Amino acid sequence: MYKVEEITDEKGSFLVLKKADNTSEARISLEEGGRLQELIFKDVFLIKEQPNFNYKDSYASSILFPFASRIQEGKYSFRDEEYQFNLNETGKNALHGLVYNQKFELITKEENTNFCSVTIAYKEINESVGFPYRYEIYATYALSENNLSLSLKIKNTDSKAYPFILGWHPYFLSDDLSKSCLRFKSDKKIEFNESLITKKVIDHKTEEEFKIEDKQLDDCFILNSDIIEFNTPNYQIEISTNKIENYLQLYTPKGFSMIAIEPMTGVSNSFNNKIGLQVLEPNKTYSITWNVKLKNN
Template identity: 40%
Template sequence: MSESGKAYAAINLNEGGRLFDLKLDDRPVIQEHEDFPYTNSSASAIMFPFVNRIQDGMYSFEGKTYQITCNEPSKNNAIHGLLYTRKFEVYKKQVSVKAAILTLKYDYDGTTQGFPFPFDFFVTYTITEKTALVKMKVINTGKKTFPFTIGWHPYFTSENLYESYIDFDCDEEYTTTDDRSITNGTKPHELNMPFQLKNHPFDTAYTLKNIKIGFHTPSYKLTITGNAAQNFVQFFTPATKNIIAIEPTVGLSNSFNNHIGLQTLLPNKTYKIEWNVEVETKN
């Protein structure tokens, strides 16, 4: 917690190093919900080496087929990557009057079924009174190139989601299969910005023209920015009231097969990405 008490962050090392509680500028931004546990929500999960889903958990890369365990058995998909249930360790921490900085690390040995590519993963959280900066770094410690996408799965809270708005600049909306939530096409988006959420349900992905996403609630305005070259966002409104998932990513559902946003990382090379959350209090 900051000296003023206006900022607070809590991180769970045992659940993928996720940021599960966040207050900025004296406003609750991310909160836990008893009726929506992490096993169902994946709230604030770090999604790597893939985001969203892989259909049937199966993909091919450089002439070889791999099978990842399907951890979404109802739809027979692999979901949300491999890190979100792993135990991270504290790598470095620093606290000053202006900011608290915490770096976590996970060493992946490449022994999980379907992804035999070792890597070191770092996530750094920098918290100030009005901002939360999330930096991720991946180092390929193996001898082979591997495919990946990366993303973050936070749910943001509002005292009244009906009266809240989202605002972003995009070209198209991605459609998915109704039964398995797998990307199957695109269509022009039909949202007038800023878009009032009201009772509009979302489980929808969009291509972003730039990585700037706004979330306006009755008491605060939140802006997400980032530094990736290609950007997507996934919105999801669960049955739990007054929260919405706003998930910045570099790829989409089934990207290991449809290659939308798919990246590769060469041996001994490093990939870095960051997203910044900034809050402005309205009253």
């Protein structure tokens, strides 16, 4: 049996999806953008809060909307209008969207023999700085013994169309990151400037087995498939999506044995370079699902 626990304490409001024997569990922070704080499969932590790794700096497991990564100087134009986001990256750029620090509300939950799930939502009824549109974002987390899915649905509740991309920012642990590797198909990557703003797309044949070793990563790849594998000494997972056009950001924070494996539908500065950028018309919706599947342990 799988259950959903609702917890409120001095640290905030949380939802815990768990198997009855506690061997599989997912913990969601409602007050931090509906992010996934912890993920356990078969008693092994894949995602876990780390000391001295503050969420306000790491954006760990945050949902990224209406943009992921950076907007250069927070400026963009859309349909002949100029816009300016707040600059939340040391006053230089706008970083990681507008919902990562919003409070989500529980909409529905389901408890079952083989899985449990919750749907949470944030509804923007005001015009945000730099993004004067109303929208609703729904996140559905579903947990089973070997699988966690995150399904996002965006609804345009405004009278005007708006641009957007979506991303997710989870950090995965490894007992030994230097002996871990990724597998994904890509023959193009993004070339950044010194501020991690997209300069151009370049040809880059990625090796079949992408070994992390001692690399300090902050790289973005254009994927040719919808599957990413991550293999560590103590677990192997597969991250997949139901969309065809996908981008992958990889980041290794110094001093931590973990890696951010970030699936995205666009790239850094997408509101200006248009790479992956989509437009959502009034009363329309856009949906995407990302799955994390334990392959073996």
